[in-house]
Amino acid sequence: MVTAGRRATIQDIARAAGVSTATVSRVINGLPVADLALVERVRDAARELDYRPNAVARDFRRGVTHTIGVVVPDLANPFFAAVLKGMAGELATAEHRMLVADSGEDPAEELRLVDELSGRCDGIVLCSPRMPMRDLRQAARRPTPIVCTNRSVARLPLGTVGIDSSVGMVEAVEHLAALGHEHVGYLAGPRSSWSDKGRRAGLEEGARRHGVRATVRVAGSTSDGGYDALPGLLERRVTAVLAFSDLVALGALARLHELDVDVPRDLSVVGFDDIPVAAFLAPPLTTVNLPKEELGRRAWAMLREHMAGGAAARGALLPSRLVVRRSTARPAR
Amino acid sequence: MVTAGRRATIQDIARAAGVSTATVSRVINGLPVADLALVERVRDAARELDYRPNAVARDFRRGVTHTIGVVVPDLANPFFAAVLKGMAGELATAEHRMLVADSGEDPAEELRLVDELSGRCDGIVLCSPRMPMRDLRQAARRPTPIVCTNRSVARLPLGTVGIDSSVGMVEAVEHLAALGHEHVGYLAGPRSSWSDKGRRAGLEEGARRHGVRATVRVAGSTSDGGYDALPGLLERRVTAVLAFSDLVALGALARLHELDVDVPRDLSVVGFDDIPVAAFLAPPLTTVNLPKEELGRRAWAMLREHMAGGAAARGALLPSRLVVRRSTARPAR
DNA sequence: CTGAAAGCGCTTACAG
DNA sequence: CTGAAAGCGCTTACAG
Numbered sequence: 001m002v003t004a005g006r007r008a009t010i011q012d013i014a015r016a017a018g019v020s021t022a023t024v025s026r027v028i029n030g031l032p033v034a035d036l037a038l039v040e041r042v043r044d045a046a047r048e049l050d051y052r053p054n055a056v057a058r059d060f061r062r063g064v065t066h067t068i069g070v071v072v073p074d075l076a077n078p079f080f081a082a083v084l085k086g087m088a089g090e091l092a093t094a095e096h097r098m099l100v101a102d103s104g105e106d107p108a109e110e111l112r113l114v115d116e117l118s119g120r121c122d123g124i125v126l127c128s129p130r131m132p133m134r135d136l137r138q139a140a141r142r143p144t145p146i147v148c149t150n151r152s153v154a155r156l157p158l159g160t161v162g163i164d165s166s167v168g169m170v171e172a173v174e175h176l177a178a179l180g181h182e183h184v185g186y187l188a189g190p191r192s193s194w195s196d197k198g199r200r201a202g203l204e205e206g207a208r209r210h211g212v213r214a215t216v217r218v219a220g221s222t223s224d225g226g227y228d229a230l231p232g233l234l235e236r237r238v239t240a241v242l243a244f245s246d247l248v249a250l251g252a253l254a255r256l257h258e259l260d261v262d263v264p265r266d267l268s269v270v271g272f273d274d275i276p277v278a279a280f281l282a283p284p285l286t287t288v289n290l291p292k293e294e295l296g297r298r299a300w301a302m303l304r305e306h307m308a309g310g311a312a313a314r315g316a317l318l319p320s321r322l323v324v325r326r327s328t329a330r331p332a333r
Numbered sequence: 334m335v336t337a338g339r340r341a342t343i344q345d346i347a348r349a350a351g352v353s354t355a356t357v358s359r360v361i362n363g364l365p366v367a368d369l370a371l372v373e374r375v376r377d378a379a380r381e382l383d384y385r386p387n388a389v390a391r392d393f394r395r396g397v398t399h400t401i402g403v404v405v406p407d408l409a410n411p412f413f414a415a416v417l418k419g420m421a422g423e424l425a426t427a428e429h430r431m432l433v434a435d436s437g438e439d440p441a442e443e444l445r446l447v448d449e450l451s452g453r454c455d456g457i458v459l460c461s462p463r464m465p466m467r468d469l470r471q472a473a474r475r476p477t478p479i480v481c482t483n484r485s486v487a488r489l490p491l492g493t494v495g496i497d498s499s500v501g502m503v504e505a506v507e508h509l510a511a512l513g514h515e516h517v518g519y520l521a522g523p524r525s526s527w528s529d530k531g532r533r534a535g536l537e538e539g540a541r542r543h544g545v546r547a548t549v550r551v552a553g554s555t556s557d558g559g560y561d562a563l564p565g566l567l568e569r570r571v572t573a574v575l576a577f578s579d580l581v582a583l584g585a586l587a588r589l590h591e592l593d594v595d596v597p598r599d600l601s602v603v604g605f606d607d608i609p610v611a612a613f614l615a616p617p618l619t620t621v622n623l624p625k626e627e628l629g630r631r632a633w634a635m636l637r638e639h640m641a642g643g644a645a646a647r648g649a650l651l652p653s654r655l656v657v658r659r660s661t662a663r664p665a666r
Numbered sequence: 667c668t669g670a671a672a673g674c675g676c677t678t679a680c681a682g
Numbered sequence: 683c684t685g686a687a688a689g690c691g692c693t694t695a696c697a698g
């Protein structure tokens with residue numbers, strides 16, 4: 001039966017079963033209770049009254065929420081969607097929940113969200129935070145454990161797990177060099193981005209190692225950015241373009257289609273991320289696969305260690321790798 | 334100063350400021366306190382002790398969590414990502430938070446998640462639930478208000494807000510008919526999908542109204558599904574293909590590219606959703622725009638009404654509309 | 667106007 | 683072994 005009005009509490013069960021609330025609590029929580037008749041009566045009463053423990057009261061009493069907060073710059077960005085997805089899977093099996101906040105790509109919003117979340121979570125994952133170092137320092141002073149992704153945290157007491165995009169970038173440049181490209185262009189990401197730094201480092205190393213020339217144009221992180229920045233690279237007569245992300249590559253591809261430049265015949269294009277649609281583009285996009293879901297899982301694993309206290313890993317770096325598809329080929333003669 | 338160990342409570346502030354906890358509470362919550370000296374002392378003490386209200390204690394005491402639960406079948410699906418995004422924006426301004434759970438496209442998981450969330454939320458949004466009617470009935474009996482998206486809830490006491498995809502589908506068929514297509518194919522979604530029902534209804538109506546023939550093949554909801562199901566439609570010699578979603582269209586497009594079938598010269602393709610990448614495909618995809626973010630906003634608005642009690646709207650239907658881009662053209666002679 | 671006190675729904679040391 | 687009681691950190695009727 002569903003009781004009208006007020007939800008049943010442990011007190012109601014205790015009264016109905018003729019036992020103390022302590023006993024009810026023990027039965028509900030599966031703690032040993034010797035007298036099986038008591039257990040039965042409590043169970044019956046609980047069923048009868050459609051009892052559901054008040055989770056908030058429980059969390060309050062126990063001092064833990066079994067909830068972690070996750071701050072992402074943009075929920076609609078497939079990169080973050082995949083990170084969340086990876087995290088969500090593991091969280092569920094660990095009986096935890098996820099409070100998600102979208103900062104709307106506003107760096108100033110991030111610290112505010114950390115403060116708001118920190119009271120209701122056991123820990124926080126800050127995905128690719130764009131906040132200035134001084135805010136990050138503030139965040140690190142909060143009592144709630146925090147793990148960042150894709151951001152170096154200097155000597156702050158924060159965990160950090162990132163993807164080493166330089167290895168993938170080196171592979172990409174190597175791939176292009178092997179095809180015969182001598183001058184490649186890079187559609188760079190946002191200036192302050194930690195991820196972009198890794199890609200630039202890989203670009204430089206790859207270029208040096210394989211004797212190719214590299215020209216950079218800043219495109220930012222959106223398809224529109226790629227669309228707008230592409231012509232600047234074409235002018236410089238590059239024969240291949242590497243993009244900060246698949247989204248940026250998509251914008252470049254759209255522009256190339258408009259310009260009637262055939263990919264890969266007239267120009268090779270390499271993306272970054274390997275978002276789900278990349279394999280289904282025409283032509284399927286050669287891109288650097290970033291282990292996004294794994295990033296989410298590792299961030300959670302590290303956060304969990306931090307929450308447990310004790311010595312915990314402070315940093316981890318995941319590898320990236322080139323996935324060759326059809327958007328790259330030998331340069332036109 | 335940060336106190337070592339235990340976090341400061343209202344009691345610590347009261348002691349430090351020489352006032353009662355009631356007064357501290359009033360100051361913290363901005364309730365009127367006449368004696369300004371008291372206010373000052375409390376503020377100073379709070380700052381001194383780096384006091385942060387215990388949000389869980391507060392929620393517990395007040396009996397509300399200012400949190401809503403959201404269950405989605407797949408976080409990585411750009412459709413749901415956009416719905417969440419729309420919701421997140423409004424929630425933030427309404428001082429609410431969002432507990433997100435991913436059911437992993439497992440219908441059996443949904444009711445479990447509802448039960449788990451219901452204790453820690455003031456309300457729940459169930460996005461495109463795939464659960465059987467009997468589970469939905471169970472969910473409706475929970476004390477927590479629930480709003481579904483894209484699902485008819487029969488006479489259950491649940492709110493529901495959906496997107497009427499039939500209007501967009503009719504527009505799409507009309508568009509193709511105007512171009513001269515006489516036989517179109519539909520790559521259908523999952524059999525049990527409410528959204529697919531709307532699209533089929535629109536397809537039938539559009540076909541009847543404009544005298545075009547329609548052939549259906551089930552593709553499901555993934556790009557792989559579209560890739561696999563496309564040839565079955567080609568065999569039937571359709572001159573245009575409508576897809577259940579942009580993701581499905583993407584799979585079809587990839588297959589067409591492999592088959593060297595030019596879009597739109599040899600075959601026209603229409604998607605459904607208008608996900609962010611649709612405009613950047615080569616060719617840019619003609620698709621039916623679904624107001625995903627608006628769906629999220631409306632679901633939250635409706636849930637909020639239900640949470641407030643009183644008479645609340647039970648259903649809402651949002652329109653969809655065709656966006657013509659470059660993937661549709663006159664059929665080849 | 668401020669303070670002393672009750673109480674939200676649990677859990678858990680402590681008695682008996 | 684079970685129960686009576688204290689207490690988690692707040693808020694809010696109620697006194698004074």
